Amino acid sequence: MHKNALKIGVVLLLLCALCMGMFACAPQQNSKQETAAGEVIFTDALGNTVTVHSPQRVVCTLGSFAETWYLAGGKVLGTTSDAIEDRKLDLGGSVENIGTVKQPNLEKIIALNPDFVILSADIASQVSAAETLKKAGIACAFFKVEYFQDYLAMLKILTDITGRADLYEENGLDVEKKINEIIQKVDKTKHPSILFLRAYSTGAKSKGEDNMVGVMLKDLGADNIAARYPSLLENITAEEIIKADPEYIFVATMGASDEKALAALKEMLFANKAMQALQAIKNDHYYVLDKELFHYKPNHRWAESYAFLYKTLYEEK
Amino acid sequence: MRSYTKHFMRKNNQTNTAKFGMIIAAALLLAGMVIVNMVYGSATILPSKIFKALSEKDSADFAYRIIVYIRLPRIVAAMAAGAALAVAGAVLQSVLNNALASPNIIGVNAGSGLFVVLITAFFPAHLATIPFAAFAGALAVALLIYFTAYKTGASRVTIVLAGLAVGSFFAAAIDTVLTLKPDVMISVNSFMVGGFSAVNFDVVRFALIYILIGLVLAMVLSREMNVISLGDEVAASLGVRVHILRFVLIVCASLLAGSAVSFSGLLGFIGLIVPHICRGIIGHDNRFVIPFSALAGALFVLACDFVARTAFVPYELPVGIIMSGIGGPFFIYLLFKQRRGRLYD
Amino acid sequence: MIELRGVKAGYYGEAKINDINISFHQGKISAIAGPNGCGKTTLLKTAARLLTPFEGAVYLDGTNIEQIPLKAFVRRVAVLPQTRLSVNMRVESLVMHGRFPYAGFGRKPSKEDKNAVEKAMALTNIDALRGKNIAELSGGERQRAYIAMAVAQDTEVFLLDEPMTHLDICHQIDIGHIIKELNREGKTIIMILHDLGQAMTLSDFVCVMKEGKILCYDSPQAVYEQKCLQTAFDVQCKKIEDENKNIFYTFCK
Numbered sequence: 001m002h003k004n005a006l007k008i009g010v011v012l013l014l015l016c017a018l019c020m021g022m023f024a025c026a027p028q029q030n031s032k033q034e035t036a037a038g039e040v041i042f043t044d045a046l047g048n049t050v051t052v053h054s055p056q057r058v059v060c061t062l063g064s065f066a067e068t069w070y071l072a073g074g075k076v077l078g079t080t081s082d083a084i085e086d087r088k089l090d091l092g093g094s095v096e097n098i099g100t101v102k103q104p105n106l107e108k109i110i111a112l113n114p115d116f117v118i119l120s121a122d123i124a125s126q127v128s129a130a131e132t133l134k135k136a137g138i139a140c141a142f143f144k145v146e147y148f149q150d151y152l153a154m155l156k157i158l159t160d161i162t163g164r165a166d167l168y169e170e171n172g173l174d175v176e177k178k179i180n181e182i183i184q185k186v187d188k189t190k191h192p193s194i195l196f197l198r199a200y201s202t203g204a205k206s207k208g209e210d211n212m213v214g215v216m217l218k219d220l221g222a223d224n225i226a227a228r229y230p231s232l233l234e235n236i237t238a239e240e241i242i243k244a245d246p247e248y249i250f251v252a253t254m255g256a257s258d259e260k261a262l263a264a265l266k267e268m269l270f271a272n273k274a275m276q277a278l279q280a281i282k283n284d285h286y287y288v289l290d291k292e293l294f295h296y297k298p299n300h301r302w303a304e305s306y307a308f309l310y311k312t313l314y315e316e317k
Numbered sequence: 318m319r320s321y322t323k324h325f326m327r328k329n330n331q332t333n334t335a336k337f338g339m340i341i342a343a344a345l346l347l348a349g350m351v352i353v354n355m356v357y358g359s360a361t362i363l364p365s366k367i368f369k370a371l372s373e374k375d376s377a378d379f380a381y382r383i384i385v386y387i388r389l390p391r392i393v394a395a396m397a398a399g400a401a402l403a404v405a406g407a408v409l410q411s412v413l414n415n416a417l418a419s420p421n422i423i424g425v426n427a428g429s430g431l432f433v434v435l436i437t438a439f440f441p442a443h444l445a446t447i448p449f450a451a452f453a454g455a456l457a458v459a460l461l462i463y464f465t466a467y468k469t470g471a472s473r474v475t476i477v478l479a480g481l482a483v484g485s486f487f488a489a490a491i492d493t494v495l496t497l498k499p500d501v502m503i504s505v506n507s508f509m510v511g512g513f514s515a516v517n518f519d520v521v522r523f524a525l526i527y528i529l530i531g532l533v534l535a536m537v538l539s540r541e542m543n544v545i546s547l548g549d550e551v552a553a554s555l556g557v558r559v560h561i562l563r564f565v566l567i568v569c570a571s572l573l574a575g576s577a578v579s580f581s582g583l584l585g586f587i588g589l590i591v592p593h594i595c596r597g598i599i600g601h602d603n604r605f606v607i608p609f610s611a612l613a614g615a616l617f618v619l620a621c622d623f624v625a626r627t628a629f630v631p632y633e634l635p636v637g638i639i640m641s642g643i644g645g646p647f648f649i650y651l652l653f654k655q656r657r658g659r660l661y662d
Numbered sequence: 663m664i665e666l667r668g669v670k671a672g673y674y675g676e677a678k679i680n681d682i683n684i685s686f687h688q689g690k691i692s693a694i695a696g697p698n699g700c701g702k703t704t705l706l707k708t709a710a711r712l713l714t715p716f717e718g719a720v721y722l723d724g725t726n727i728e729q730i731p732l733k734a735f736v737r738r739v740a741v742l743p744q745t746r747l748s749v750n751m752r753v754e755s756l757v758m759h760g761r762f763p764y765a766g767f768g769r770k771p772s773k774e775d776k777n778a779v780e781k782a783m784a785l786t787n788i789d790a791l792r793g794k795n796i797a798e799l800s801g802g803e804r805q806r807a808y809i810a811m812a813v814a815q816d817t818e819v820f821l822l823d824e825p826m827t828h829l830d831i832c833h834q835i836d837i838g839h840i841i842k843e844l845n846r847e848g849k850t851i852i853m854i855l856h857d858l859g860q861a862m863t864l865s866d867f868v869c870v871m872k873e874g875k876i877l878c879y880d881s882p883q884a885v886y887e888q889k890c891l892q893t894a895f896d897v898q899c900k901k902i903e904d905e906n907k908n909i910f911y912t913f914c915k
Contacts, residue, residue, distance in 0.1 A: 229632070234632065237630070239387050239388070242382060264445060272386055550746075554740065601751060602751070
């Protein structure tokens with residue numbers, strides 16, 4: 001009796017795990033197919049099938065998505081405050097501010113009477129906002145962009161919608177070519193050791209390879225000291241940093257961007273005497289990464305990001 | 318009389334010699350843990366090498382740099398934070414006669430959190446002032462809470478209520494700033510989780526003075542804390558100036574907690590649970606609970622920090638996770654050891 | 663002795679007792695009685711320096727108590743309040759707390775302290791319980807322990823707020839004996855009692871209060887003759903004397 005109950009229990013548990021696994025692994029790739037003229041059907045980042053027909057009134061609830069839509073030849077009706085107030089992106093004209101990325105203002109979005117809303121799959125409030133928008137009969141699509149390939153795939157879908165294959169060429173494939181050229185130039189025998197930090201006001205954490213910047217550095221052959229060991233963790237201890245003594249240190253900031261703030265940050269991060277003896281500090285190989293190229297998704301400027309890193313690692317002395 | 322546990326009563330019936338013995342044992346354990354922390358890490362540095370490095374003072378030597386600039390400051394910081402927070406919790410639990418009191422109750426989290434958020438969001442050029450602001454914020458809010466309660470007699474209950482009210486107001490203020498400047502969220506989160514990975518020894522040095530003052534004050538007033546546990550009126554009848562004592566002890570607790578928070582972030586758990594664990598071992602007499610809590614707190618945090626930075630070398634986990642992960646089950650074990658009784662009525 | 667002159671006192675700005683003038687007799691047992699809410703506890707707390715009066719002052723042997731240093735005052739007046747928190751310590755430790763007003767900066771209790779504690783425990787008959795935890799004691803035993811703490815304080819005056827409440831008749835009689843014993847040693851006892859019979863038979867003087875004022879403060883015989891209790895409580899009172907000259911008082915509506 002005992003043993004049977006146990007077996008049934010284990011089987012049920014496995015079934016549950018399987019089901020949960022299936023739901024968790026939502027298809028990341030957005031695939032699409034074109035049917036009637038102008039109509040585009042595709043699968044978005046959350047697995048929804050979306051149908052759009054030459055949308056003219058488009059709202060984007062993430063600054064970099066608005067930029068991507070603009071780069072695809074579309075007109076942005078409204079987007080979030082990060083694009084308008086913080087980054088002051090050029091989106092080809094006046095654009096309505098529909099609130100913050102974390103809390104987009106649904107009323108404002110609906111008041112704009114859009115026919116297509118582009119949302120971020122990573123933000124919980126946007127996922128739930130979509131429910132209300134769909135009920136109001138507005139087409140919604142979710143995207144998730146972390147790496148260049150994600151951007152390329154998103155640009156493909158958006159240029160299919162706008163019908164501007166030329167812009168896909170210009171803002172997508174050409175950029176990909178440039179990136180590959182840069183990667184080709186890399187001397188395969190060299191592996192400069194680097195440390196990539198994400199800095200906050202109260203400290204910093206080292207980051208490994210599963211983020212946008214980490215991937216770029218990996219593509220360029222850099223040896224990320226936080227990624228040397230297989231682990232789910234990526235925050236290495238100060239001792240390890242001293243032991244590894246990386247040749248280059250890259251810092252992404254979370255807010256500070258003016259001179260004084262950056263100086264204060266550097267002072268705080270490397271106040272420790274042991275840190276000051278690091279070769280990257282002594283040789284002035286300490287770089288604060290430009291937010292536009294390394295914090296927000298660079299989109300069509302992705303090659304510039306690669307170029308900067310390449311220049312820093314291999315061309316500067 | 319089932320409602321009081323036999324275990325706790327037995328503890329209170331131990332002789333003073335036994336209690337002194339336990340304090341000595343804790344001190345020895347702490348010393349041992351310090352040595353372990355100095356030897357192990359990303360690289361194992363044997364005690365003979367440590368001694369050599371310290372005596373030669375060659376700043377280019379790898380061992381010297383690791384020991385003096387990385388490990389020693391971290392050890393001191395962990396011990397200081399552990400002792401300070403544990404004693405702050407013990408003092409508050411005693412002076413408010415509330416088993417659930419912790420530094421959080423007098424607004425340490427709210428006050429220091431708000432100041433950290435404000436500076437991060439609006440004065441990013443002055444990041445260096447964050448530790449001092451955290452300290453000042455904790456102290457200021459504690460005073461605010463005390464004086465809010467003062468209007469209604471500053472009794473044990475009104476202080477807790479005032480703490481809740483002020484705390485929720487400050488939490489709302491913090492949320493407001495975070496809504497306006499969402500980028501700040503991540504910085505503030507790392508402060509709220511707490512840890513010693515980015516400890517700056519200058520800050521620790523500054524805070525250490527206040528922590529020592531606070532610890533000494535708490536020990537000096539430990540008999541008064543015993544008397545006040547008999548009730549405000551009984552204490553007054555024995556000549557204790559209850560309101561003044563309560564005020565001084567709250568300032569003492571916020572001094573300790575604010576200092577710790579300034580370099581360690583908001584480490585939870587210690588202030589609430591460590592004093593209880595100590596009372597379970599050494600009884601309720603504050604003359605023993607205070608020093609034992611200081612040692613136990615230091616030992617506990619140091620041990621957890623050791624696990625945090627060596628369990629997954631070269632990676633480290635936030636020490637708060639280790640503390641709750643180890644401390645929580647241990648406390649549950651203590652509760653179960655009481656079997657049918659409850660810890661407190 | 664303890665004297666209140668023109669005292670007006672209360673809580674949070676509201677006065678509970680008005681224009682109180684009373685001089686408690688030295689070396690005697692005085693009981694304070696009165697209906698609920700008449701201000702008995704307020705009067706006792708004011709006399710004990712637990713409450714500051716709005717008007718008037720309390721005098722100890724002619725000196726205004728506000729002018730006596732707190733430490734000195736506490737060595738002369740001991741209070742047993744009604745409200746106490748549940749405590750987790752040995753009986754011996756509790757009684758030792760009574761020596762707090764005498765303890766110097768150091769931690770070790772002196773020989774004097776130890777003697778006082780022994781004496782107190784002997785008087786209240788809790789010697790055998792000394793190692794037990796307060797929480798383990800019965801109501802009556804606990805009351806005796808707290809009285810022992812007050813006795814260890816070695817004061818001339820004892821103020822007791824309802825020492826008999828919640829105790830069974832045996833314990834009440836025990837406490838009555840302890841009080842009489844203390845009085846025999848020359849201590850002044852002032853206590854609030856609800857049991858009017860106890861008040862009239864245990865004490866040398868009875869203070870009857872009603873609605874914040876003192877109706878009378880006199881020997882039980884005089885109080886009976888002046889019918890103060892009848893006025894205060896609106897009850898009938900009858901005094902009975904038995905063949906052994908024991909006096910009993912009974913009450914009814």
